[in-house]
Amino acid sequence: MEIADLPIPPDLAASYARRGITELYPPQAACVEAGLLLGKNLLIAIPTASGKTLVAEMAMHHQVERGGKCLYIVPLRALASEKFEEFSGKGLRVGIATGDLDRRDDYLGRNDIIVATSEKVDSLLRNRTPWLAEITLLVLDEVHLIDDPSRGATLEMVVAKLRHKNPAMQIIALSATIGNPGDLAGWLDAELVESDWRPVDLREGVFFQNGIQFADHNREVGRQSKYEDLDLVLDTVEEGGQCLVFVSSRKNAEAFAKRAASGLKLANPTLAGYADKIRSNAGTDMGRILAACVAQGAAFHHAGLAREERQIVEAGFREGEIKVIASTPTLAAGLNLPARRVIVRDYLRFNAGEGMVPIPVREYRQMAGRAGRPHLDPYGEAVLIAKSEEMIGELFDCYIDAPAEDVRSQCANEAVLCTHILSLIATNFARETGEVLRFMDGTFYAHCGESPRALSRAVDRVLEFLREAEMITEVGEWLEPTEYGSLVSRLYIDPRSAEVIVTAMTGRKEYTDIGLLQLLCSTPDMLTLYVRRNDMYLLDRFLADHRDELWMEIPWDAGEGFDRSLKTALLLLDWANEVGEETICERYNVGPGDVYGVVESVAWLVHASRHLARLFAPHLAGPIEEMELRTKHGIKKELLPLIRLRGIGRVRARRLFNNGLGSLEALRAAGPEKVGKVIGQKIAAQVFEQLEGVRDEIEEVGEEQATLFRFG
DNA sequence: GTAACAACGATATAGACAGCATGTC
DNA sequence: CTATATCGTTGTTAC
Structure with missing residues (x-):
């Protein structure tokens, strides 16, 4: 299917043409055939990197052209900014709404496309953001996360609320491969588009002793060290590719990176540059180890890294300079960072209370799906490591050939239900118990026909908790939020x-x-x-x-x-x-x-x-x-007066204080020149500009108080 | 007597959303 | 209770 033939805005088609995209991938074409541009709801369950984002983007531009407004929901903040960048600069007004960075909420509504995390959308709903009622297209990225025990219910409730508000809204749900796509599609009244087509060939296999067994062929791997996992990395690097190695713990990630670094022993000015940047920023042991690894072309990646360290590692890998990243699951779900070979080294992970448990098939797929960079690698390889001969078959059965797990609603979980029921009542989505239950009928939970009695029992218990805590009151059959309850709902805490x-x-x-x-x-x-x-x-x-x-x-x-x-x-x-x-x-x-x-x-x-x-x-x-x-x-208490000044953070505030400039009065008395010696003339000038302002404010407040006093 | 090293046992274990109002060195 | 890699301790060997 040619892009030029599609009913999408010419500007968008032109921007694709500039990037060399003139034809749709088969699964993308299937989406169009299923009614993508006719306003139909779709559940698109296709592998990572087979062009889901492009599908959503076409639908969004198509909607906006007809005066619509689109909401794109993602699970991670990092993903939100990735999508924001991707959608920006193509003719539409794009906004981003996450906890860190958002444009003013009311101003956000002036955009054509808004990218947000599900929690942020939930919070916007609780604060009755008016433009949410204008949404004509809802895109749900990684919708299979509805299965997540702690956060899945939020996504589910947000979808139910938005559909309740805008029944005519088009929904496009993007999902990884899951066991029961039919159930999800049914819930969303969506056409199911399923495919395992990929732009780069993916070979999945199991390594044992000195070779990888794929479904239809074997591949020798030269043994050059005493570590199997390291040999697998060296094998790919010698061939000109890069590796992602998934391990179960941070320690393992660091240990493997060290090993890979001494195995690779790369050295070039670019790598040295990365290493210096990491070293200069980090005072920690971990940072120094990372720098040493990066200098030799290897890195590790986990949640203990500082933001900047993460960025350097990711960029260095994208540039092709860093050849291997040993990572905890941080990289599996998040950013788009493909590599020629993905090694799933640890398929067991520690779980509190359960000990080491095998990771789910879906997670394996997610990691394996990172293999093969479109247009850059001839193929992608995903490799598991077998410890014994028997394990080879077992790994094929349990992961490579295994069907993905079903996704299940997490709504009936009392712990998460608590916050959502309160918000239903606080925002008038439901005003009596029956309405709460009727609203829940619109959830995935109800659609799957999972025990309605279990749900209503859970709802009862939650309502009792909320009553007892005096977050809601019951007048006759009416449920009403108390001041406390509606505050809790708006503060977005449990x-x-x-x-x-x-x-x-x-x-x-x-x-x-x-x-x-x-x-x-x-x-x-x-x-x-x-x-x-x-x-x-x-x-x-x-x-x-x-x-x-x-x-x-x-x-x-x-x-x-x-x-x-x-x-x-x-x-x-x-x-x-x-x-x-x-x-x-x-x-x-x-x-x-x-x-x-x-x-x-x-x-x-x-x-x-x-x-x-x-x-x-x-x-x-x-x-x-x-x-x-x-x-x-x-900061300590003593720096509180200084921190209120713009341009003054913990470091400058401490410097000023230690120089005897611990209060605004002291700053004023010292004068710009003396202050400039401590924190630099430019910042000092900025500070004094504010000091004038603050004085005015103080005087104003003083007057007000005087007025009050007079009347009192 | 000491250095190098093998064998063994103890130890520890992934990730990450939200409020609010503007700006670190 | 489950697994694995690492790290510190002790035990052993080689000079």
Whole structure:
């Protein structure tokens, strides 16, 4: 099928032509035949890299040409910015809405295409964003994630809410290969387009001893080291390709990268450049190891990396300079980063409570699908490693030839249902129990006919919890949100978290930093760190001296959960006391990426608890607000006045303070020149410009107060 | 007596969304 | 309870 013959805007066709795309891939053509450009709903279950994005893009341009508006939902922030870049500059107004970066919400509605994470859309719905009612095309990327135990229900509820609002809206769902695409398609009233066609040939095989067995042929792999996995990498690199190696833990990723580095022993100025950049930014051990590996053409990739380190590794691999990345599943689901050979080395992964469990087939597919770069590699290879002869057949059966798992709704899970039911009531999607249940009829859960009684029992229990917590009230048969309930819904925190926080705040405890932090770290919304045996000493020592500073009673059977919350809280306390990043990473055995992760996570919860404090414990609002700024910036109390200035972060604020310039008055008294000596003339000038403004503000406030006083 | 190394046992284990209002060195 | 790689300790050998 020729692109020129399609009813899409000429500008778009021209931009494809410039990129050398003149004809559709077979699965793309199948989408058009199934009614893509006729407004039909589609579920497109085709492999990664076979052109799903292009399909969605054509439909979006087609809709906008007819005056429509499109919402493109993705599961990850990184994916949101990737898609945003991709859709921008093709004639349409594109907006992006994620937690980090968003255009003003009302302004967002002026775009033709809005890219957002599912949680952000949920939050926009809760805040009654008007333009959501104007959506005529909804694109769901990676829709199979509806199966995710913790986040899947959000996507499901968002889809149900949007369909409820805009019944005529077209839906295009993009999915990996799944076991029951028919069920999903049925739910969405969509035509199913299924295919396993790929632009690059994919060969899947199992390595054993000295060769890879594929379905129809074998391939020798020269043995040159005592490590099988390393030989597999060297084999591809010698041939001019790159490798992605998926392993089960961060340690494994780092260890493999080290091994690969000493096996490759590459060296060139570009690699040295990457290495220098990493080394100059990172003070941590991990960063130094990464730099050393990158210098020799290998790298590792996991969530402990700082953002910049990730970017360098990804860019270096895309440029073809870095030959191998050893990665945890970070790279499997996220970015588009293909390589000629993908090695799935660890197909068992540690799972809390279960020990080592085999990864799902779908995840294997996702990793294997990264093999083969379109237009660059002659073919792609996905390789599993067998430890014994018997394993060869087993791996073929369990992964290569195995059908993908079914996706199942996660809606009946009480823990996640809690937050969604509250939001239904808070936003008037449902005003009585019957309406809640009727709304749930529109979910994937109900469509699959999974036990309706289990769902209604779960709903009852959730409603009871919400009533008891006084987040909703029941007047006759009517359900209404209380001020508390609607606040919790808008703050976008789990009602169970809110209960934990409010209960502790109203317990008349004296404010302590660690009390607040540990409390927040024990809520289900908080991302907490693993506790190793080594950490226990640190925790015990803290408890010995500061036990009474905690707000929470230490449960007599304090288990892993408590330890994790305390460890995370201690890290955050260090952070807010300006302990250096390197010290923190060493002390808690984490990477810089983890530090930013927990800081971001807690900053959000501190913000939420400040709002809760205003409602339930006003005397705590002040100290919590201070803590909000301190966690956000990583500063001690004494820098609070300075941090409010634009252009002043934790480093400059500390410099000023140490030079005796700890307050706005001190800055004013010192004058621009003296301040300039500490933080540079240019920034100093900026600061003084603001100081004028601040003075005006203070005077204004003063007048207002004076006025009030007069009337009082 | 000491260095190098094998054998063994203890140890530890992936990822990541949201609020809000603007800007680090 | 499940698996695997790493790392520290102890035990062994070679000079």
